[in-house]
Amino acid sequence: MTAPVLVCCSHGTDSPDGRAAVSAIVAGARDALGVPVRETYVDVQEPQVDEVIASFAQPAIIVPLLLSPGFHTAVDIGRAARSRPDVVATGTLGPHPLLAELLAERVRDAGLRDGDHVVLAASGSSRPEAAERVGEVRTALGALIPAPLTVGYAYGATPKVAEAVAAARRAGAARVIVASYVLAPGHFANLIAGASADIVTPPLGADRRVIRIVAERYREGLALLAD
Incomplete structure (x- = not known):
């Protein structure tokens, strides 16, 4: 069959x-x-x-x-x-534990150090269930990395990634690392890359x-x- x-x-x-x-x-x-x-x-x-x-x-x-x-x-x-x-x-x-593992690996590979703040950057949606699922990923990722962690969106939800980056700097972050929670290069990845973070990890691929x-x-x- x-x-x-x-x-x-x-x-x-x-x-x-x-x-x-x-x-x-x-x-x-x-x-x-x-x-x-x-x-x-x-x-x-x-x-x-x-x-x-x-x-x-x-x-x-x-x-x-x-x-x-x-x-x-x-x-x-x-x-x-x-x-x-x-x-x-x-x-x-997503959400899935393996995605949190992959994101944590990318953040560590970016050279995470004391004083850094991480922004989990998702593509975004106006649907509340999307934000709920991203929140689950944030929780899972937060358990794997020793750094403050917030969420930003490229489109369709708030705060935008650039707003989350700016808020992290106002809160005293030495550097802001954006963990790209997008699958592949393209429009959303470009919006995330343009958010003025110190480091942006690549799409999951x-x-x-x-x-x-x-x-x-x-x-x-x-x-x-x-x-």
Whole structure:
């Protein structure tokens, strides 16, 4: 029996580096799982998730290559999953302990030292559940690094990353390190990079832990299909 298709659905980006990073995550998930895989998007790039789901007949598991729930998970991905009884959508990649571990590693690699303040920088959403999930990541990351930690958003929520950086400096931070809680280079990563922090960590990218989470979500989807 053919395994359900893994449909990796990301936001989409005009950035060549961002596209390459997402495709590397998809390729890593294909190698890890050994199942049929399709790459799709909710914005900017083609093909869109509705088109992809309509293009084949096999059962499918949509794994959002997104870090927090929001409009696109509820509307675009949700609509595609409801279009057929043999299609399910899993939760987003975050929050997850492995993402907190990866963020902590990036902050330590940036040279974290006494007097530094860390801003966890997420893309942002107007939906309250997105802020709640980012808050969970903040709590998990805070348990792993010995530094003050606040949250900022690139778009769609407040405080903005630049505001969080400025607030940290007013509070006496010697340096401000921004921990980029975005998946790949692109518009949101550029907004975060322009927030005047002393150090900005790179997007999460195709780290092995990100790929492990995609595989984990797929296996959760198998259980949903079996119900």
